[in-house]
Amino acid sequence: MIKNTKGYPLTAMLTLLFTVTLHADVPLYTEHTEHTEHTDNWQETLNAAKGQTVYMNAWGGSANINNYLHWAATELRRRYDVKLRHVKVDDIAPVISRVIAEKNAGRNTGGSADIIWLNGENFRTLNSNGLLYGPFASRLPNWRYIDPKEKPTTVVDFGEPVNGMEVPWGMAQLVFIYDTALVSKPPKTMQELLSFSKKNPGLFTYPAPPDFVGTTFLKQALIELIANPERLQKPVGDDFNRVTKPLWDYLDALHPTLWRRGRIFPNSSVAMLSLVDDGELAFALSFNPGAARAGINDGLLPNTVRTYVHKGGTIGNSHFLAIPYNSSAKAAAEVTINFLISPEAQLRKADPKIWGDPTVLSASRLQPEDQKALKQQNAAASTFDNKTPIQTLTEPHPDWVKALEEAWLKRYRR
Amino acid sequence: MINSTSTSTSSYAARSYSSRWAYLASRGVYVIPWLFPLLTAIGLAGIILPAFGWLPALGYNSFSLAPWQQLLATPGLWTMILTTLFTGVGATLLSLLLTMVFLISSWNTRLWKLTGRTLPPLLAIPHSALAIGVVFLLSPSGIVSRILAVPMDWLHPPDLLTVNDPWGLGLIFALVLKEVPFLCLMLIAAVSQTPIERLLTTGRSLGYSHLQCWLKLVWPLLYPKIRLSVMIVLAFSLSVVDVSLIIGPNMPPLLPVQILQWQQDPDPALALAAAAGALLLLLLVGLCMACWLQLEKVLTSGLRGWLTGGYRGRSRSILITSGRLLFSGLLVLAWISLIVVVIWSFSWRWRFPDIVPSDISLRAWIRFFPGMLEPLQTTITVALTCSVVGVLLSVFCLEYCHRLSRWQQRSIVFFFYLPLLLPQMSFLLGIQTPLVALHLDGYWWTVAACHLLYVFPYCYLSLVDPWQKYDQRFSHAGLILSGSRVRTFLKVKLPMLISPLFTALALGVAVSTALYLPTVMAGAGRYETLTTEAVALASGGNRRLLALYAVMQMLVPMIFFGLAIAVPRLSSLRLSSLRLSSLRLSSLRRNHSPPKRSTHES
Incomplete structure (x- = not known):
């Protein structure tokens, strides 16, 4: 901590200065030369990070993710003398509230979290209240491997410009996993899903909101069911009931046909995997296109499962890493995040045997051998039926998350 | 009078040391009746005030409904x-x-x-x-x-x-x-x-x-x-x-x-x-x-x-x-x-x-085992610390509380059990509010202290019975022979009660291993035990991993219970073979058969 307070204000100011000039230039990132100007600064960061402990607050419900972070911790310790501690939370929301509570209590240094894994609403809450440190994204040496033009969701989080206050860590898209042993032709729209479920009751369900995959399912249904999906890009207004009426009509019809007749719902999307393995469900939802392959490798799913998305595409986004303003180990947090977006760490993360989370890096910016490895990995990992590129729908305005969750609880919690 | 001068001075020193020690402890015991009511009051204030809208730590400064x-x-x-x-x-x-x-x-x-x-x-x-x-x-x-x-x-x-x-x-x-x-x-x-x-x-x-x-x-x-x-x-x-x-x-x-x-x-x-x-x-x-x-x-x-009506009933x-x-x-x-x-x-x-x-x-x-080492370590260190402190506190209370008035004694026992009689969620939320306000949450010792609230009553509960059944005449004899309360306590009373003491320790470990809310509420999410991990994993889909944590959850208390049975046996073996006074001690022990067991076998 002492090390940190000594070296830190200077680098922070330099970063600020740099990003301000960068914003004036408009293109977020253009030349590699910008990076070289900062090698000295980066060396300072590396020095400051030595011996620091980073508390990374990240969802701990998946063994693969936990093991991956365990590997990262070992490497960080060996290479940079940074101690990464994975604080496993079952929901990131309490961490957000803790940062807010710390701010209210005047705990402006020595905060309890150093890295938070988040996106969307949680990012907006922290960012709009000035509770994040940064901008720092573009000063990370490995930022050069990210191409916002190819992957727009790496710099726009649920419609909110990121402005370097968080760094993309992985890509996500809502996918449907189904067991070919139970279903021959999966439904490819919400309407088809309803008629399928009416014919085959009990085989489908979705995680109960506010689980984020459950909420994404609601958003996906809303986008598909309403005539004017562009409306969702703007904040919720007085017309909430009118806009969402098709969704509730649809769910009222769908619920009696669901698993357990819609009286209970799984707690999370991963809980659906074991239900598919048991043959209780024929479908699982995931936010990770590689989940099916990873599940097969882990012995969690039968090798008869395949992945698909709906005809018009499905909602996709990126998930990010951010540093709270009162972190006591900002330098080590930056070193950690830089390591986590390095080609080596990202390729490992994308490996379905390890985790199977798609990379945020752009193939065109990688070294030839990394490019090749990525291509091979993608080919081996895919469990998609057809090889046509899948369409990504943009997330609705973050306002909708809370409104939909509250309305859902009011309607379906008896 | 048979003693040489050197032993008599040493026993004098021991006596003065022991009396000073005993004096301090006897003063300390008067703190206890106030400690637990204070804690309860803090816990109650920690939920009543926020329940009516007053929580300055989060920026709520006025009362409301x-x-x-x-x-x-x-x-x-x-x-x-x-x-x-x-x-x-x-x-x-x-x-x-x-x-x-x-x-x-x-x-x-x-x-x-x-x-x-x-x-x-x-x-x-x-x-x-x-x-x-x-x-x-x-x-x-x-x-x-x-x-x-x-x-x-x-x-x-x-x-x-x-x-x-x-x-x-x-x-x-x-x-x-x-x-x-x-x-x-x-x-x-x-x-x-x-x-x-x-x-x-x-x-x-x-x-x-x-x-x-x-x-x-x-x-x-x-x-x-x-x-x-x-x-x-x-x-x-x-x-x-x-x-x-x-x-x-x-x-x-x-x-x-x-x-x-x-x-x-x-x-x-x-x-x-x-x-x-x-x-x-x-x-x-x-x-x-x-x-x-x-x-x-x-x-x-x-x-x-019905009780006194004299209905004899039929054999069923x-x-x-x-x-x-x-x-x-x-x-x-x-x-x-x-x-x-x-x-x-x-x-x-x-x-x-x-x-x-x-x-x-x-x-x-x-x-998955490597990933489990950290929660395992937290579980064991917290559990061991709490149960050692819990047993020490219990022994202290059992030795000194009889000096208090009957009314004080009764209120103490009531307040000991209070954490067990109050709903955990309410009590711990009430304790957590001041902890967060004072930035005391998220430390290892806070977690351990919150565990102690639940470990201590069980340690105390399990030691009351053996302590009451202990025949004071052994201590009287020891006091006459050694002239020191502390030495009598350490050399006569403790060895005789070694078995229940170890059981109380193991019980403390078992109670602490099982606790979920105290870790979650006081740990600010920084400390994971086997139990918090298992509960978090229960919402996931990996049954092998969940089972692995559950198995470890079972193993930890079982191992400690095993030790609680084995260690006193080993130590009593050593005691009887090494010590000269062992002859007297073991003969005393043979005569001292707890009445509990005798009714058991009858």
């Missing part, structure tokens, strides 16, 4: 309250009833002795591990349904609500499995203090049937002795969080779970609603206890006619046999569910409807 309005606007609040009451009271009633059935049907039989031996390990297993076992047993893809699959011709698990059901029946079952052993052990202790044989003989000679003897003569004497335990069970069942997260209803969840979710929500207004909910829960638990005690009175006066051996079957069935189910947990931790592929895994391997252990 808004938290209550928010609480009342919660979708499904009434369902939540009713289900909480139903599961809590239902589990307590059922457990008490089954305990009674056990007593009446199997007292002095082989089952009774077997139970006395098999229950302690079952009791040492954390609730959450047992709940995980019950899920593996009863869920639609569980063992029971796999066994039924062949005769019923099920290709897929049946679409039935057996766990996480809206009525909380699965939860009640898991709670009963855990609470019956607790009540039975308390009952076995109570039985050893009651002249049952004589009562039964008298009853029978007057022509009362076996059942009537128990109900009319023995039970009214026994029940008051386990009333406190029943109240603990009631408070626990009404406010349990971890078991409920694993096997309880989730649409809506039970009130304590909802409070935890509010408390963890980023919206600070919900922190106030959590406090209001915690106060509501406290009132509910208080109300239930009051009703329970009132009902006891009503029953006692209402049944007086079928009732006795079925009671015995019911009870042993319950024990067998508990053990099966634990065995299933162990099997799951070694299975890689185990699909429905296979009764045994199709792929048994050590892969899960090899792959």
Whole structure:
């Protein structure tokens, strides 16, 4: 901590200065030369990070993710003398509230979290209240491997410009996993899903909101069911009931046909995997296109499962890493995040045997051998039926998350 | 006078040292009656003030009723309250009833002795591990349904609500499995203090049937002795969080779970609603206890006619046999569910409807064990620290509390048990509020201190009996010979009580290992134990991993109980072979056979 307070204000100011000039230039990132100007600064960061402990607050419900972070911790310790501690939370929301509570209590240094894994609403809450440190994204040496033009969701989080206050860590898209042993032709729209479920009751369900995959399912249904999906890009207004009426009509019809007749719902999307393995469900939802392959490798799913998305595409986004303003180990947090977006760490993360989370890096910016490895990995990992590129729908305005969750609880919690 | 001068000076030094020590301790003991009420007051203030809108740490500086309005606007609040009451009271009633059935049907039989031996390990297993076992047993893809699959011709698990059901029946079952052993052990202790044989003989000679003897003569004497335990069970069942997260209803969840979710929500207004909910829960638990005690009175006066009416009853051996079957069935189910947990931790592929895994391997252990070391370390260090401190405190209280007035003693004992009698969720939320305000949360020692609140009463409870049965004449003899209270205590009293002391230590470890909320509330998410990890994993999909954590949860207390049995034996062996005075000591010990055991064997 002492090390940190000594070296830190200077680098922070330099970063600020740099990003301000960068914003004036408009293109977020253009030349590699910008990076070289900062090698000295980066060396300072590396020095400051030595011996620091980073508390990374990240969802701990998946063994693969936990093991991956365990590997990262070992490497960080060996290479940079940074101690990464994975604080496993079952929901990131309490961490957000803790940062807010710390701010209210005047705990402006020595905060309890150093890295938070988040996106969307949680990012907006922290960012709009000035509770994040940064901008720092573009000063990370490995930022050069990210191409916002190819992957727009790496710099726009649920419609909110990121402005370097968080760094993309992985890509996500809502996918449907189904067991070919139970279903021959999966439904490819919400309407088809309803008629399928009416014919085959009990085989489908979705995680109960506010689980984020459950909420994404609601958003996906809303986008598909309403005539004017562009409306969702703007904040919720007085017309909430009118806009969402098709969704509730649809769910009222769908619920009696669901698993357990819609009286209970799984707690999370991963809980659906074991239900598919048991043959209780024929479908699982995931936010990770590689989940099916990873599940097969882990012995969690039968090798008869395949992945698909709906005809018009499905909602996709990126998930990010951010540093709270009162972190006591900002330098080590930056070193950690830089390591986590390095080609080596990202390729490992994308490996379905390890985790199977798609990379945020752009193939065109990688070294030839990394490019090749990525291509091979993608080919081996895919469990998609057809090889046509899948369409990504943009997330609705973050306002909708809370409104939909509250309305859902009011309607379906008896 | 036979002593040489050197020994007499050393004994003088020891005496003066011991008297100074004793003096300080005797002063210190007057702090205790005030310590626990203070803590309770802090805990109460920590929920009452925020419940009425005052929580400066989150920027709420004025009183209002808004938290209550928010609480009342919660979708499904009434369902939540009713289900909480139903599961809590239902589990307590059922457990008490089954305990009674056990007593009446199997007292002095082989089952009774077997139970006395098999229950302690079952009791040492954390609730959450047992709940995980019950899920593996009863869920639609569980063992029971796999066994039924062949005769019923099920290709897929049946679409039935057996766990996480809206009525909380699965939860009640898991709670009963855990609470019956607790009540039975308390009952076995109570039985050893009651002249049952004589009562039964008298009853029978007057022509009362076996059942009537128990109900009319023995039970009214026994029940008051386990009333406190029943109240603990009631408070626990009404406010349990971890078991409920694993096997309880989730649409809506039970009130304590909802409070935890509010408390963890980023919206600070919900922190106030959590406090209001915690106060509501406290009132509910208080109300239930009051009703329970009132009902006891009503029953006692209402049944007086039946008790003294002279109805002799007929012999109903079928009732006795079925009671015995019911009870042993319950024990067998508990053990099966634990065995299933162990099997799951070694299975890689185990699909429905296979009764045994199709792929048994050590892969899960090899792959996930390294990640488990950290929670394991936290679990053991916290548990050991708490139980050592808990036992030391208990010994201190047992040695010195008799100096206090009777009124003070009684209030102390009441406040010791208070953490067990208050709903955990309410009490801990109340303690957490000042902790957060003072930035004291998220430290290892805060977690350990919160564990101590729950570990200490159990350590104390388990030591009261041996301490009372200890024959003071040994100490008198020691005092005459050594002239030092401290040396007498260390060399005579402690070695004789070494066995109960180690049991208390192991009990402390078991209690601490099982705790979920104290770690979550005081640890600010920074400290994970096996239990918090297992509960978090229960919502995930990896059963091998979940089973692995549950197995470790069981192993830790079992290992410590094993040590508690082995270490005193070894040390007493060494004692008798090394020490000159051993001859006298061991002969003393042989004569000193605790009355508890003698009634046991009679």
